[in-house]
Amino acid sequence: MTDTVLSVRDLVVEIPTRHAVLRPVDKVSYDIKRGEILGVVGESGAGKSMTGNAVIGLLDRPARITGGEIHLNGKQIDGLTMSEMRRIRGKEIGMVFQDPLTSLNPLIPIGDQLTETMLEHLDISRSEAEDRAVAALEEVGIPAARERIGSYPHEFSGGMRQRVVIALALSAEPSLVIADEPTTALDVSVQAQIIALLKRLCRERGTAVMLVTHDMGVIAEAADRVAVMYAGRLAELGPVRDVITSPRHPYTDGLMGSTPLASKGQARLRQIPGSMPRLGNLPTGCAFNPRCPKAQDQCRIDPSPSLATCDGRAACWYPILAEATA
Amino acid sequence: MSGLVRVEGLTRIFDVSKPWLNRLIERLPKAMLTAVSDVSFEIPERKVYALVGESGSGKSTIGKMVVGLLRPSGGEVEIGGVNLAVETDPDRIEQVRSDIQMIFQDPFASLNPRWKVRDIIAEPVAARGGETKGLAEKLLEQVGLSAEDAGKFPHEFSGGQRQRICIARALASEPRLIVCDEPTSALDVSVQAQVLNLMSDLKDEFGLTYLFISHDLTVVQHMADTIGVLYLGRLVEEASPEDLFENPKHPYSQMLLAAAPKMDGFGREVDPPKGEIPDPINPPSGCAFHPRCPIAVDRCKRERPDLRTVRGARVACHLAE
Numbered sequence: 001m002t003d004t005v006l007s008v009r010d011l012v013v014e015i016p017t018r019h020a021v022l023r024p025v026d027k028v029s030y031d032i033k034r035g036e037i038l039g040v041v042g043e044s045g046a047g048k049s050m051t052g053n054a055v056i057g058l059l060d061r062p063a064r065i066t067g068g069e070i071h072l073n074g075k076q077i078d079g080l081t082m083s084e085m086r087r088i089r090g091k092e093i094g095m096v097f098q099d100p101l102t103s104l105n106p107l108i109p110i111g112d113q114l115t116e117t118m119l120e121h122l123d124i125s126r127s128e129a130e131d132r133a134v135a136a137l138e139e140v141g142i143p144a145a146r147e148r149i150g151s152y153p154h155e156f157s158g159g160m161r162q163r164v165v166i167a168l169a170l171s172a173e174p175s176l177v178i179a180d181e182p183t184t185a186l187d188v189s190v191q192a193q194i195i196a197l198l199k200r201l202c203r204e205r206g207t208a209v210m211l212v213t214h215d216m217g218v219i220a221e222a223a224d225r226v227a228v229m230y231a232g233r234l235a236e237l238g239p240v241r242d243v244i245t246s247p248r249h250p251y252t253d254g255l256m257g258s259t260p261l262a263s264k265g266q267a268r269l270r271q272i273p274g275s276m277p278r279l280g281n282l283p284t285g286c287a288f289n290p291r292c293p294k295a296q297d298q299c300r301i302d303p304s305p306s307l308a309t310c311d312g313r314a315a316c317w318y319p320i321l322a323e324a325t326a
Numbered sequence: 327m328s329g330l331v332r333v334e335g336l337t338r339i340f341d342v343s344k345p346w347l348n349r350l351i352e353r354l355p356k357a358m359l360t361a362v363s364d365v366s367f368e369i370p371e372r373k374v375y376a377l378v379g380e381s382g383s384g385k386s387t388i389g390k391m392v393v394g395l396l397r398p399s400g401g402e403v404e405i406g407g408v409n410l411a412v413e414t415d416p417d418r419i420e421q422v423r424s425d426i427q428m429i430f431q432d433p434f435a436s437l438n439p440r441w442k443v444r445d446i447i448a449e450p451v452a453a454r455g456g457e458t459k460g461l462a463e464k465l466l467e468q469v470g471l472s473a474e475d476a477g478k479f480p481h482e483f484s485g486g487q488r489q490r491i492c493i494a495r496a497l498a499s500e501p502r503l504i505v506c507d508e509p510t511s512a513l514d515v516s517v518q519a520q521v522l523n524l525m526s527d528l529k530d531e532f533g534l535t536y537l538f539i540s541h542d543l544t545v546v547q548h549m550a551d552t553i554g555v556l557y558l559g560r561l562v563e564e565a566s567p568e569d570l571f572e573n574p575k576h577p578y579s580q581m582l583l584a585a586a587p588k589m590d591g592f593g594r595e596v597d598p599p600k601g602e603i604p605d606p607i608n609p610p611s612g613c614a615f616h617p618r619c620p621i622a623v624d625r626c627k628r629e630r631p632d633l634r635t636v637r638g639a640r641v642a643c644h645l646a647e
Contacts, residue, residue: 043514044485157602187380187541192585193598214514217544217587221594241592258519260544261589268526269519269548275484 005073005175005208006032006055012067013047013054022279024050024063026232027306032176035206037199039223039240041214041255045276047232048212052178054078055210056093057085073175091121094169094207096198098181100161104153110137110164111149114171121172136167140197159190163197170201177202180212195222216259220244228252231276231287234307236314248314248321250292286316294318329368330503330535331375331392335401338362338387342607359607361387363559364401366633369535369552371502376538376546378582379556382603385539388556389505392537393428405503424454427496431508433488437480443491444476450499465494469524486517493524497532505537510545522549543586547571555579558606558614565639575636575646577619613643621645 013025024047032038042048053059055070057080070078072092080088089095097103105113114133118124124132130149137145140163153161162182169177179198183191199222202209211223219226219240226243228236228251236249247253257270274291277283286304289295298317305315313319343349343356362384369375377385390396392403394410402409408422427450430436437446447465448458463473469490480488489509496504509525510518522545528534540546546553547567555563555576563576574580581599588594601618604610610617616626625644633640636647 043516159602187603188543188582189380189585189599190602191587192596195587196596196598199595215587216515217589217591220589221587221591221596244589244592255516256589258516259589260519260522260542260548268523271519271523272516275486275517 003033004031004071005034006210007071008051008055008068009071010068011051011054011065011070011078013050013059013063014066015063017280020280024232024279025054026304027068028229028232028234029068029307030227030234030237032208032210034175034208035203036225037202037209037211037223039219039226040210040212040229041216041219041226042229043214043255043276045231045279046229048229049180050232051229052180052210052212056089056095056178057082058089087121090117090174091172092174092176094172094174094177096162096165096169096177096179096182098184100158100165100185101153103165104161104168106153109150109152110156114149114164114168117168117171133167133171136171137164139201140164140167141193142167158186159193162186162190162194166194166197166201170205170207173205174207176208176210178210178212181214182211183218184213184215191218198222216244216256217261228255231282232279233287233304234315235288237307238313242313246320248311248319249288249316250294250320251288252314253320254291254293294320329370329373330406331369331537332404333368333388333392333401334366334404336362336365336388336391336398336403337400338384338391338396339399357607360609361559361606362391365554365556365559365561366401367552367554367561367564369503369537371535372529372533373551374529374536374538374549376540376550376553377556378540378543378546378553380541380582380603382558382606383556384559385541385556386507387559389428389507389537389539392503393426393505394423395428420454424450424499425502427499427501427504429489429492429496429504429506429509431511433485433492433512434480436492437488439480441479442476443478443480443483446480446491447476447495447498450495454499456499461498462494465497466491468497468528469494470520484517485513486521489513489521490524493521493528497528500532501534503535503537505539507539508541509538511540511542518545525549543571543582555582558603558609560614560642561633561640562615562642563639564633564641569639575639575641576615576643577621577645578615581618 009029011025011028015022028051040048054065065078069076111133115129118129118132134145142163183194223240226240227234230251236243236252247256254272272291283290285300285302289299305317307315310316338361340359340361342359379385391398397411405422408418410422413419444462447462452458462476466473466475471490510521538549550567553567553570554561557578563579574583585599612628612630613626616622631642631644633642
C-alpha cells in the first residue's frame with residue numbers, strides 16, 4: 001500500500017482538428033499523496049481543467065488521451081471503458097465543479113441525490129443511506145439537515161449549494177476529490193467558508209485533493225504543493241511556499257508579480273507583455289519565450305524544456321535562482 | 327468647488343412582487359426589494375472612488391443610477407452640478423451625458439458582434455453627429471492595440487483586447503467620468519494587470535474621474551483613492567485604502583478583509599465568517615449586519631447606525647471608535 005493516490009505520467013491530450021492536431025495537455029506528470037492538496041493554477045487556456053477532466057474520464061470528444069498513464073491507487077485508469085469509469089467516478093473520485101447550480105439536478109431533492117450516490121457505490125440499505133445523507137449534510141454545515149433533506153437545489157443559496165455539492169462529492173468516501181474552481185462563483189466571505197470546509201474534511205479523511213483555480217490567494221492558503229500550467233505544459237511544480245515566495249520559472253514569477261496582492265503600494269502593477277499563445281500557433285522552443293524577459297537563443301530553438309530535463313521544479317533552461325537560499 | 331460627482335441620499339427600490347393575480351389568489355403582500363438605501367458620497371475631479379461589496383450589496387445599481395440607466399427612487403445624483411433626473415434644459419443634459427461613459431464587466435456581451443471595431447468605437451461620437459474620421463484608429467493606439475484592428479470584428483480579439491476596445495469606446499466622447507463596473511473580473515490576472523495599468527495611465531493622461539465598482543478587494547486597494555464598503559444597499563464604511571486595509575473600523579469591513587485570501591497566508595487556518603448575506607426583501611432590523619456581527623449589542627438590533635466620522639473615516643457602526 002503506497003501513499004500515492006493519483007499518479008499522472010506524461011499525460012498527453014490531443015484534439016484533432018481539420019488543420020492540425022492540438023495538444024491542450026502536453027506531457028504532464030504529477031503525483032498527489034493521501035491527505036495532500038495539490039493546487040493547479042494557470043490562466044484560461046492553460047489546460048488545467050482539461051487535465052482534471054482527463055483524470056475523471058470526462059473529456060469531451062474529439063479530445064482524447066493519446067499518451068501517458070494515469071494511476072489511481074496503483075490501478076491504471078486511463079483506457080477503461082465508459083461503464084468501468086462510471087464505477088470509479090463518484091466512488092473513488094469525487095468532483096466539485098465551479099457552478100453548484102448546474103452540478104445538481106434541479107428536479108430532485110438534495111437528499112435523494114445524496115442517497116442515490118451512496119446506494120450506487122456503497123453496500124448499504126436505503127434507510128442507512130438516508131441517515132448517512134443527513135450526517136453528511138450536517139458535516140458540511142447545513143443547519144437543520146434532517147428537515148432540509150427534501151428541499152430542492154433552488155431553495156438554497158449559492159454557498160449552501162456548494163456545500164451540498166461537497167457533501168455529494170464526499171458521500172461515497174472517495175480517495176481523490178477534483179475541485180475545479182470550486183469558489184469562483186462565490187463571494188469572498190462564502191469562499192473562505194468553503195475553502196475552510198474542504199481543507200478540514202480532506203485532512204480528517206485523508207482525501208487527496210486536486211484544486212484547480214486561477215486564484216493565487218486561494219492556492220497559497222489551501223494547497224500543500226502547486227503546479228503552474230502554461231500552454232498545456234507544467235511550468236513549475238513544487239511546495240506552495242517555495243513556488244510563491246521564490247518562483248523559478250519566469251512565467252510563475254510574472255504571474256505572482258501581476259496580482260495586485262503582490263505589488264502592494266506600487267503605482268503600477270508588474271505585467272507580462274503579450275498574451276498566452278493559441279494552441280494551434282505555439283512558438284518553437286519554450287512556449288513562453290516570446291513573453292519571457294530572460295529568453296535566450298536556446299529557448300527559441302530547443303524543444304520545450306520539461307521538469308525532467310531541467311531541475312525538477314521549473315521547466316526552464318534559465319530558471320531564476322534566489323541567491324544564498326538553497 | 328465640490329466634487330465632480332455628488333450622490334445624496336440615493337435610494338432604489340425594486341418591486342419584486344408576483345403578478346397581481348397570483349398575489350390575489352395566494353393572498354401575498356407586495357414584495358419590495360431595497361437595493362440601495364440612503365447612500366451619499368462625493369467624488370472629487372481626477373480621483374478614483376471605489377465601491378466594494380458582495381453580491382446583492384447594491385454596487386452595480388448605484389453605478390447604473392450614476393450614469394442614468396436607472397432612475398433613483400429617492401435622493402439625487404449630481405454630475406458637474408447637473409441632476410439628470412430633474413434637469414430640463416436639453417443642452418445641459420446633452421453635455422452631461424457625453425461627460426459620462428461606462429465600462430462593463432463582460433467584454434463579450436458589451437460589444438456588438440456584427441459591428442466592426444471602428445464603428446463600435448466611433449458610435450458615441452457619431453450618435454451626436456461628431457466628426458469620427460480617424461478617431462477609432464487614434465484611440466486604438468492609445469489603448470495599446472494597432473490602427474489596423476479598426477477593420478476587424480470583436481470575435482477576432484481575446485478578452486483583454488476586447489476590454490481595451492471597450493475602454494477606447496468609453497474614451498471616444500472625451501468623458502470626464504467613467505463608471506467601471508467590474509472591468510477586470512472576467513480577465514486573467516496577467517491580463518488584468520495590463521488593463522489596470524492602462525486605466526491608470528489614461529486617467530493621468532486625460533484627467534479622468536473613475537467610479538470603480540468591484541468585489542475584488544485587492545484590485546480596489548490598488549486603484550482607489552477612496553473606498554466605500556457596501557452591505558445590503560448601505561454604505562457601512564468609507565475610508566482611504568491605507569486606512570481601510572490597515573485599520574478597518576466597521577466589523578463587516580474587518581470580516582471581509584480577514585476572509586480575503588492572502589498570498590502569504592500559507593496554511594492559514596481562517597476562522598471563516600459566520601452566516602450569509604440576509605434576504606434584502608426582509609432585511610434585519612436595526613443594523614443590517616447585526617446577526618453576523620461578532621460584537622453586536624442590543625442597541626444594534628433596535629437602532630440603525632448613521633454614518634459618522636471616526637478618525638478620518640466615515641463608519642456606520644454604534645461601537646466604532
